[in-house]
Amino acid sequence: MKQFLSFISKEFSHVFRDRKTLLMLFGVPVVQIVLFGFALTNEIKNSNIVIVDNAKDLASQQIITKLASTTYFKISRELMNASQIDAAFKSGDIKLAIVFPANFYTDLLHTNKAQIQIIADASDPNTATTLTNYVNGIIADYQSQMNATIDVPEQINLDVRMLYNPDLKGAPNFVPGVIAMVMLLICVMMTSISIVREKELGTMEVLLVSPFKPLYVILAKAVPYLVLSLINLTVILLLSYFALGLPIKGSLLLLYAVSTLYIITSLALGLLVSTGAKSQYGAMTLSLVGMMLPTMMLSGYIFPIENMPLVLRILSNVVPAKWFYIIVKDVMLKGLGFSYIWKETLILFGMTVFFLTLSLRNFKTRLE
Amino acid sequence: MSAAITLDHITKTYNKGATMAVDDISFAVEKGELFGLIGPDGAGKTTIFRLLTTLLLPDKGTGTVVGNDIVKDYHKIRGIVGYMPGRFSLYQDLTVEENLKFFATVFGTTIEENYDQIKDIYGMLEPFKNRRAGKLSGGMKQKLALCCALIHKPEVLFLDEPTTGVDVVSRKEFWEMLKRLKAQGITIMVSTSYMDEATLCDRIALMIEGKILSMDTPANVIKAYPEKLYAIKSSNMHGLLKDVRANEDILTCYAAGEYIHLSLKHEGKESEAQLLNFLQERGDTDLIFKETIPTVEDCFIRLLGNKDGNKEGNRN
Numbered sequence: 284m285k286q287f288l289s290f291i292s293k294e295f296s297h298v299f300r301d302r303k304t305l306l307m308l309f310g311v312p313v314v315q316i317v318l319f320g321f322a323l324t325n326e327i328k329n330s331n332i333v334i335v336d337n338a339k340d341l342a343s344q345q346i347i348t349k350l351a352s353t354t355y356f357k358i359s360r361e362l363m364n365a366s367q368i369d370a371a372f373k374s375g376d377i378k379l380a381i382v383f384p385a386n387f388y389t390d391l392l393h394t395n396k397a398q399i400q401i402i403a404d405a406s407d408p409n410t411a412t413t414l415t416n417y418v419n420g421i422i423a424d425y426q427s428q429m430n431a432t433i434d435v436p437e438q439i440n441l442d443v444r445m446l447y448n449p450d451l452k453g454a455p456n457f458v459p460g461v462i463a464m465v466m467l468l469i470c471v472m473m474t475s476i477s478i479v480r481e482k483e484l485g486t487m488e489v490l491l492v493s494p495f496k497p498l499y500v501i502l503a504k505a506v507p508y509l510v511l512s513l514i515n516l517t518v519i520l521l522l523s524y525f526a527l528g529l530p531i532k533g534s535l536l537l538l539y540a541v542s543t544l545y546i547i548t549s550l551a552l553g554l555l556v557s558t559g560a561k562s563q564y565g566a567m568t569l570s571l572v573g574m575m576l577p578t579m580m581l582s583g584y585i586f587p588i589e590n591m592p593l594v595l596r597i598l599s600n601v602v603p604a605k606w607f608y609i610i611v612k613d614v615m616l617k618g619l620g621f622s623y624i625w626k627e628t629l630i631l632f633g634m635t636v637f638f639l640t641l642s643l644r645n646f647k648t649r650l651e
Numbered sequence: 652m653s654a655a656i657t658l659d660h661i662t663k664t665y666n667k668g669a670t671m672a673v674d675d676i677s678f679a680v681e682k683g684e685l686f687g688l689i690g691p692d693g694a695g696k697t698t699i700f701r702l703l704t705t706l707l708l709p710d711k712g713t714g715t716v717v718g719n720d721i722v723k724d725y726h727k728i729r730g731i732v733g734y735m736p737g738r739f740s741l742y743q744d745l746t747v748e749e750n751l752k753f754f755a756t757v758f759g760t761t762i763e764e765n766y767d768q769i770k771d772i773y774g775m776l777e778p779f780k781n782r783r784a785g786k787l788s789g790g791m792k793q794k795l796a797l798c799c800a801l802i803h804k805p806e807v808l809f810l811d812e813p814t815t816g817v818d819v820v821s822r823k824e825f826w827e828m829l830k831r832l833k834a835q836g837i838t839i840m841v842s843t844s845y846m847d848e849a850t851l852c853d854r855i856a857l858m859i860e861g862k863i864l865s866m867d868t869p870a871n872v873i874k875a876y877p878e879k880l881y882a883i884k885s886s887n888m889h890g891l892l893k894d895v896r897a898n899e900d901i902l903t904c905y906a907a908g909e910y911i912h913l914s915l916k917h918e919g920k921e922s923e924a925q926l927l928n929f930l931q932e933r934g935d936t937d938l939i940f941k942e943t944i945p946t947v948e949d950c951f952i953r954l955l956g957n958k959d960g961n962k963e964g965n966r967n
Binding site: 285286289290293296297300301483484485486488489490491492493494495648649650 | 707729732738799
């Protein structure tokens with residue numbers, strides 16, 4: 284036991300004395316959260332739009348006020364007629380134009396039908412789609428308000444609800460993703476590098492030729508990174524709570540429990556990488572290409588799995604991060620309990636057992 | 652006296668038999684002996700160390716360390732040997748004291764408990780005990796590594812090229828330490844590619860390509876050198892080597908330090924005079940020609956049996 288503790292304290296010394304490792308350990312999650320949270324967001328704010336209001340009646344004014352009151356749009360100016368729209372787009376600073384026809388309100392009242400023209404700059408199709416969706420939402424909202432006050436509501440009432448993320452905010456989606464990535468990064472890459480480094484330095488040979496059991500060498504390597512990962516998880520959760528205002532809806536205990544399971548999966552993977560890699564560089568490449576890439580691509584965190592071809596959809600099932608991502612989303616964002624995630628947890632548990640057995644069997648008590 | 656280490660027809664190959672590392676080697680090392688494995692890189696020295704420290708399994712043959720089989724009793728062996736691998740470089744980011752403390756704990760002991768074992772060596776390091784191992788000089792690193800290998804009072808010490816990359820003074824100090832350890836009754840097996848260190852061992856084995864070419868005390872290895880060996884020097888060494896090679900009576904010749912070492916096909920005053928004449932005719936001046944006592948290196952070069960006999964043999 285004394286040997287074991289001494290080994291663990293040695294591992295911590297390695298981590299805390301290496302500034303680069305420390306920076307990576309705690310810098311990466313912070314940078315990722317900040318980047319994804321503020322910079323690389325799908326939300327579009329303060330887009331400049333122009334309005335051509337040929338009606339200038341009650342309804343058009345109400346809708347314009349509604350549009351202007353959101354953070355999505357900034358009405359840069361009102362144009363006198365539709366022929367000016369083209370020039371406004373060409374000047375480049377506007378994203379969207381909204382045209383109200385003459386007699387807009389009268390049409391609406393008498394025929395129960397009125398049209399609004401939305402012209403978007405589709406040179407960036409994603410932005411264009413998002414912005415038109417925002418406008419649709421706002422107008423639908425206006426319609427439903429109006430229908431509440433009149434007797435014969437005949438307009439088509441679009442009922443689109445964005446569950447769990449009604450404002451289509453980016454943050455809820457990527458926080459579980461960042462957790463999955465960072466845990467994998469720390470556990471797989473750092474663990475494998477630290478084991479391979481011992482091989483490179485020749486210290487592994489000495490450790491093997493000692494009464495210290497090889498199994499303990501592995502455990503002693505794993506414990507510090509388990510602790511560091513849990514600290515990191517806490518940092519990410521605190522950041523997302525305080526900086527991004529994202530509440531944790533489910534049980535914190537459950538979240539930590541499944542995270543610990545996922546960390547152990549990753550540690551086992553790191554161990555597996557270390558048995559295959561001969562140099563620190565090799566270990567890094569193997570972890571980055573072999574682990575990070577599939578995690579980013581196939582966990583559903585950047586690209587939705589439903590949209591993938593069948594082969595990739597099947598392949599995504601062997602990526603542990605996919606299951607962890609589902610679990611974290613369920614617990615953190617939807618506030619679901621264990622009874623809803625037991626299936627995913629069981630799969631993750633099975634993977635952990637599999638990788639752990641495999642890597643322990645591959646770890647040699649000799650050099651070959 | 653019982654044997655501390657035995658090897659019995661040990662063969663070890665790598666890459667599924669494609670690379671021969673150790674080829675049917677048998678020898679024994681007595682208890683308390685300082686035994687040297689001498690040979691160039693790739694001779695199989697490291698493989699022998701790894702076999703004996705149970706890090707590798709032999710393809711064929713058996714071996715023992717203090718009576719324990721290197722395959723079956725590997726756990727016992729791991730408790731009683733000290734091992735310093737060739738590329739052992741400690742934990743660079745831990746201090747001298749932390750390194751020693753860590754290895755002491757791993758081997759189930761403490762620095763205090765076995766302090767007298769390492770007192771001589773650690774005494775030199777103690778002023779730097781708070782310095783990180785990565786910031787130590789090569790000589791000090793080796794001393795620290797030796798301390799780490801000694802901290803648990805091993806019965807047998809395996810040192811794989813402990814002096815490679817270490818300055819001359821530190822190398823000398825290191826061998827002094829080995830002598831003192833030997834006096835304490837520790838069996839030491841050491842490998843080196845520095846031939847001048849070979850004479851400091853009790854017995855040496857000259858290895859090349861996985862085979863032992865010769866094994867005896869350094870004095871006997873030298874005595875077994877069959878021909879007379881001469882050393883020659885002139886003002887223009889490069890020209891001299893060319894000229895010597897051109898002589899038909901030359902058996903072997905190669906540069907060795909500031910001299911050229913050579914042996915003749917026909918020994919005797921007559922041939923010597925003929926050679927000198929031959930060289931003077933070719934314009935070599937300031938010739939110094941003398942008979943010299945072979946070194947282990949000369950023996951080694953001879954054993955290598957270079958057919959052309961003119962390969963650069965000097966390694967230091």
